[in-house]
Amino acid sequence: MSTTEFNSDDHKRSVPQAMGRGAMLKCPKCGKGSLFAKYLKAADHCPSCGEAFFHHRADDAPPYFTMLLIGHLVFPGIFLVERHYQPPMWLHFSVWIPLLIVLCLALLPVVKGAIIAMQWALRMHGFETTEPVTSGTTDGEN
């Protein structure tokens, strides 16, 4: 396969800008269309600009990074409260477990959106082949 050229707007893809848009659950390319069709289901295409998202490979990265972030945010609080107040275990469980669940459910789509957008900005997993300009034929399509 010969070299592939891209439209001028595809030459530069800012990783921080794309990840910010993805974290806001928006399309990393245009920042307008929704990145997700459902809670954690990425849309096949951007409803605004038509950018394809179906070939992302976020896989297990979003839950991993979500647990990493939430753990570093919440567990110091748990240890500090235990050290200074020693509340009964039922109080720990009734406060911290719902907080952990709510935070994980709230942060998971944010992290997944940022990871999909990072893959888009770095042209990973099929994101590099969008909108070739000099395609004389349609070879390369499966």
Ligand SMILES: [Zn+2]
């Ligand atoms: Zn878009």
